[in-house]
Amino acid sequence: MKDLVCNGCSLLCDDVSAEIDGAEVKSLGLCRLGHAHLSESLKTLTASAVIRDGGKEDTVSIEEAVKQAGEALQSAKQPLLYGWTTTSNECIQEGLVLAEHLGGVFDSPVSQGTIQAMSHDIHSGKLDIDLEYVRNNGEFIIYWGTDPTESLHRHPSRFAVLPRGEKIPEGIESRTIGVVDVRETETMKMANHRLIISIGGDSELIEVLTSEVSGKSSITGPVQGIPAQELLSIVRKLQTSDCTVIFYGRGILNSNNADENLTAIAGLIGAIRESGKEAYALPMFPESNAMGVVNIAGNKLKQDLTSLQKLLAGEFDTTLVVGDDALAILPGPAAKALAQTNLIYIGRPGTFTDKKAMISIYSPDVITGIPNTMTRLDNQPFNFSAWTRDDVSEGMLGILSKLNGFVKK
Amino acid sequence: MKLNPMELYNLLPKTNCRLCEAKTCMAFATKLALGDVSPDECPPLLEEGFQEKLEKIREMVAPLQSAAETGVKLDESKCTGCGNCVVVCPVDVAAEPPTSEGKAAMGTATVFRVENGISKIINLEKCRRFPPDRLNCRVCEQYCCTDAIEIW
Ligand code: SF4
Numbered sequence: 001m002k003d004l005v006c007n008g009c010s011l012l013c014d015d016v017s018a019e020i021d022g023a024e025v026k027s028l029g030l031c032r033l034g035h036a037h038l039s040e041s042l043k044t045l046t047a048s049a050v051i052r053d054g055g056k057e058d059t060v061s062i063e064e065a066v067k068q069a070g071e072a073l074q075s076a077k078q079p080l081l082y083g084w085t086t087t088s089n090e091c092i093q094e095g096l097v098l099a100e101h102l103g104g105v106f107d108s109p110v111s112q113g114t115i116q117a118m119s120h121d122i123h124s125g126k127l128d129i130d131l132e133y134v135r136n137n138g139e140f141i142i143y144w145g146t147d148p149t150e151s152l153h154r155h156p157s158r159f160a161v162l163p164r165g166e167k168i169p170e171g172i173e174s175r176t177i178g179v180v181d182v183r184e185t186e187t188m189k190m191a192n193h194r195l196i197i198s199i200g201g202d203s204e205l206i207e208v209l210t211s212e213v214s215g216k217s218s219i220t221g222p223v224q225g226i227p228a229q230e231l232l233s234i235v236r237k238l239q240t241s242d243c244t245v246i247f248y249g250r251g252i253l254n255s256n257n258a259d260e261n262l263t264a265i266a267g268l269i270g271a272i273r274e275s276g277k278e279a280y281a282l283p284m285f286p287e288s289n290a291m292g293v294v295n296i297a298g299n300k301l302k303q304d305l306t307s308l309q310k311l312l313a314g315e316f317d318t319t320l321v322v323g324d325d326a327l328a329i330l331p332g333p334a335a336k337a338l339a340q341t342n343l344i345y346i347g348r349p350g351t352f353t354d355k356k357a358m359i360s361i362y363s364p365d366v367i368t369g370i371p372n373t374m375t376r377l378d379n380q381p382f383n384f385s386a387w388t389r390d391d392v393s394e395g396m397l398g399i400l401s402k403l404n405g406f407v408k409k
Numbered sequence: 410m411k412l413n414p415m416e417l418y419n420l421l422p423k424t425n426c427r428l429c430e431a432k433t434c435m436a437f438a439t440k441l442a443l444g445d446v447s448p449d450e451c452p453p454l455l456e457e458g459f460q461e462k463l464e465k466i467r468e469m470v471a472p473l474q475s476a477a478e479t480g481v482k483l484d485e486s487k488c489t490g491c492g493n494c495v496v497v498c499p500v501d502v503a504a505e506p507p508t509s510e511g512k513a514a515m516g517t518a519t520v521f522r523v524e525n526g527i528s529k530i531i532n533l534e535k536c537r538r539f540p541p542d543r544l545n546c547r548v549c550e551q552y553c554c555t556d557a558i559e560i561w
Contacts (some may be wrong), residue, residue: 001515015512027512031490035526037523135511149554150492154511157492162552163511171509172497172552186554190493192436229425234434 001028002387006290007086007367008034009152010377022386023135030178032151040209041365042059044348047394049361062361062399066100068361069320069344070406076318076342079104080307083347085287085298085323087396088372089381094400095322101407106315107307109329110293113253114285115301117292119350120259122266125298128280130378131158136165140241142178144265145202145251146284149186152377155284161190169243180205181251191235204255206264213238231404238272238279250282257356274378285377287324290390292375295330311337319343322396346399363396370395412442412469420462422453428505443547480561481536482551485527487557494528494549494558495522500535521549528557 001017003200008030016029018038027035027041049065051058060068073079084092085108096160099106118125134141137349141160148155156162163178168174178193179185188194197205201224211218212235238244246269252261265281272279285291293301310316311334319326319341327335328351345357354360366372368388372395378380418438420543429481430449431437440446448466495501495514498506504518514522522531530536537544538560550558 013513014505017515025525029492029514030526032488032494032526033490033522035490149489153489153491157496158511162493162496164509189554189556190552192433192439194435227423227425229423230433230435231560233425371548 001026004360004367004369005040005374005382005384006030006034006038007365008037009286009373010288010356011152011154011158011380012288012374012376013154013158014382015158016194016212018387026357033153037365038367041367042221042388043362044362045368045388047231047363047399048362049359052360056171059140062402065359065361066399066402069361071401072318072342072359073102073104075285075322076102076104076316076395076405078316080311080319080341081106081322082108082307082319082326082338083322084108084293084348085110085181085290086323087289087292088366088370088374088384089289089292090372091291091322092293092395094159094404096239096297096300098320098400098404098407099110101404103306104320105307106297108246108293108297109287109324110285110290110299111301111307113191113250114260114283114290114294114353115298115305116258117248117253117262117283118298119302120262120266121285122269122281124311127379129282130380131160131282131376132280134245135159135163135168137167137243138165138245139168139178140178140237141242142180142181142190142244142246142359143187143284144246145182145253146249147181147185147187148246148247148284151286152284155247156187160245172255172309176241178234178237191229193237195224195230196198197226198254200257202252202255203260203264206268209235209238210264210268210271213268213275238278239275241277243278244272244280246279246281248281260313282378289374291379292373295375295379308334311341314340316341318344320344320346320354321357322346322400325353327352340361346396361399363394363399366395368395370397373389410493414438414442416443416465416476417469420466420512421451422459424453426453428452437550441466442540444470444545474559481530481538482561483528483530484559488527489555489557490523490526490528491554491556492523492528493552495519495523497547497548497552499548500532504535515519 003017006013015405017028079313162172164171177191179188179191180195182199205224219228269279339356343357344359345353346361349362366384369388414459417557421434423434425433455561505516520535551558
């Protein structure tokens with residue numbers, strides 16, 4: 001068994017190991033998602049490429065695919081370079097350079113909520129604590145609009161709910177857990193406080209809690225269907241816990257009220273701090289390197305958040321999709337518009353985007369042992385290193401560098 | 410046999426009166442579902458008007474009062490490999506201390522170990538429900554969010 005880092009999600013688990021046994025992979029510690037990602041990734045240890053034309057598909061050399069992709073991008077009126085959330089920090093850097101050379105638009109799924117959250121006053125571009133701090137200190141943990149059981153499987157066991165830490169000697173017995181969502185979630189099974197509220201009801205509830213924490217007796221009856229007794233018991237816990245951590249997710253961000261919700265959470269954090277206790281908000285972005293994109297390309301992305309509108313308006317004639325399965329994750333109309341551009345794809349085989357692309361270049365994933373860096377959900381960098389075998393061929397970075405070299409020429 | 414804390418909660422007074430040791434009615438319901446408390450430890454339940462609900466709860470929790478006949482079952486199709494069972498099991502924490510800090514189990518001495526993305530019971534005989542301990546411990550079941558673990 002060899003130690004490795006998993007990039008099946010943004011937790012980048014580094015306490016896991018695996019070995020290749022013939023055609024199979026055996027792993028220890030990787031969750032179901034991580035093991036599936038690793039098994040799938042190990043099918044591509046060598047880069048390869050195909051070109052499609054009118055239903056015909058030809059395997060070509062990497063050099064030929066890079067040449068054709070480079071020519072298509074160079075002759076585009078306006079190319080879009082989209083994706084990046086599952087690629088390494090080095091690839092994102094290379095992608096920015098490529099966009100610059102092409103005069104194209106660099107964009108990523110993080111433009112839909114993630115960038116806004118990280119730029120909001122609640123973080124002002126940085127996080128106050130990391131997940132190790134949560135493990136060691138987090139006494140009252142609230143998952144708000146996020147269900148780690150679904151997408152970040154090991155979050156509760158590694159950091160936030162179950163493990164013991166310096167000031168959490170008894171693990172779960174030393175913590176109180178709250179879960180707020182618009183439906184019953186699996187994570188609620190672990191919670192002391194389970195709050196099911198209506199869609200869009202987040203900020204009302206947060207503001208009532210804030211007001212009560214600040215000493216104004218604003219809870220006189222149920223709010224969002226939650227009985228006053230339950231709310232007051234949460235307020236007492238917010239006031240007495242030495243360290244409260246609110247993990248917020250898509251339920252907070254994927255609504256028309258994202259800004260209002262974040263402002264409300266920031267207000268609650270402020271009120272708790274004013275009462276002399278520690279409180280923090282941390283995001284739950286599941287894409288494996290969303291934080292890497294935010295750190296490296298955030299400033300660029302913030303300058304123009306309208307590329308999806310431009311895509312819908314047909315302003316892009318050619319798209320380079322890197323890493324993400326854009327056709328699977330974009331909203332329907334945007335995916336349809338993207339499929340109508342000349343599509344070039346670099347990533348793993350078998351995705352929707354791959355199948356629609358006129359040029360697909362398959363590159364080994366970082367998890368197979370490409371010595372690159374990714375950034376964990378809490379902004380901590382993690383290095384990947386060779387562990388499978390020495391002859392893993394060049395990863396995505398090598399392909400992007402070749403594309404950059406071609407375009408520069 | 411497995412009890413749903415929500416069903417028990419719906420039979421409780423839901424006043425969070427704090428007369429019991431648990432802090433809230435929900436916490437009391439969770440303890441009831443685990444067999445950690447008896448319904449008689451909820452003072453308002455013993456008051457007039459609650460007899461029917463009290464009887465119903467007593468009926469529901471009766472099978473939990475003995476852990477003599479027991480088994481632990483893990484439905485691999487429901488398991489996500491989250492590692493909650495590994496980290497929360499007191500036997501695992503003693504057998505491989507890093508698991509208490511959330512680390513994956515790497516050795517062979519724990520009750521649970523996540524292999525190939527799914528938790529496996531690798532030493533069932535070490536479970537505290539079996540002799541010599543015979544404790545009514547159900548923490549793995551309690552913290553298995555996908556209900557993959559079942560104790561009867
Ligand atoms: S939680 Fe995420 S990083 Fe950890 S093993 Fe699972 S998929 Fe991999």
